[in-house]
Amino acid sequence: MKVGVLALQGAFGLHERVLNRLDVAAVQVRTPEELAEVDRLVIPGGESTAISKLLDANGLADPLAGRLADGLPVLGTCAGLILLAAEVVDGYPGQHCFGAIDATVRRNGYGRQSESFHAPIDVEGWESPFPGVFIRAPVIASAGPDVEVLAELDGVPVLCRQGSVVVSSFHPELAEDDRIHRWFIEQE
């Protein structure tokens, strides 16, 4: 299995490091050719406006939309969540959202950096909480009926799944905890 990490901008190196710890061959994806080769994809945290523009610059927007429509399993964290959402509120005009998960997100909904935080996240069926790190994070404002909410923080969804699409408002790549990545690569 070849797991790609979208490497246009952001914390792609940290995702690679977690995947390598799990003995998974992770490859950086910057071109349509590289995207075509992967079996799964991680879209990292970063600035969603910058990543969105770089998707256009590198000719990746249409190929990525195509792979997502074909059911490519994908993990999107923070900016990755924004790119995978169906609708973005308070976003930058015209920024990509591919609608891979039926959710509306509010960009920077948790506030500026002064309000960035970490908090333990209780995930259904897990023995211990996951250390959630939220950096100028997007809020999942609403989720459609097909979206499975795997974890909430104060009643707001923070980790969700729809089919093979997994998204989080927080950054599992910043935690010394591999469970979300392991679960993503092991799911059918």
Next chain:
Amino acid sequence: MAAESMSSRETGTPLVKRGLAEMLKGGVIMDVVTPEQAKVAEDAGAVAVMALERVPADIRRDGGVARMSDPEMITGIQEAVTIPVMAKARIGHFVEAQILEALDVDYIDESEVLTPADEAHHIDKWAFTVPFVCGATNLGEALRRISEGACMIRSKGEAGTGNIVEAVRHLRSIIGDIRKITQADSAELFDWAKQLRAPLPLVREVAETGWLPVPMFCAGGISTPADAGLVMQLGAEAVFVGSGIFKSSDPAPRAKAIVEAATNYRDAHILAKVSRGLGEPMPGLEIDGLETRLADRGW
């Protein structure tokens, strides 16, 4: 969101502070002096903007004391863009930093580009919730800033010159010493700490991990896509562009080209494509002819 009385949320921790720097990797942070420039930067794909009253080239030209920017101007830029906004405080001027924190900027640059306020002490950055970036010319300086609480290091270069030579010198010095330290035995690390005038635990951490404990970006003299590619290939994890964009003949396309260069820094074909027809870069300065070397500020 009202965080109190709900889940236990910890703000301003080292991980949360370093986390934002991790999110800026592979990106370009641009100096802007007006909300309009901030929009140009965001439209070009900047990951953050540095709000300041004068770009370094103008600070150099005008002389005099350079201080923190007017809060009104910083607020105007915060309102204009959705990306993080950074601002500069003078070295050692912890009250300017307190004011910037009160303005809710996303990162403070304790910067040698402004006139230092303290000739012996940098700001105690642990005392703040807002994260700090500091400049460094060598590994010892970088580790001293990290020991004071900096969550991001940028190699200094020589701001406002459009000349990349100092940025290259500083990057090579920092990364070269990191390489040497990873080869040192445990006894030699004591001497490294002494020579670098840096805390031993940080020197040991560098020896074990082969990198700084925080991200390292590059600043000072970047004015073309090729410059961005050069410093990224040398090991910088993102770039700051100060005067290089808005002192060029056609800022918007140059800004976009530098953003694309920072992402595709190993692909010479893309670098060639984005370098075409950008107009005149900012006029450059020879380092030997400078009256003031900004990189010498800081201790």
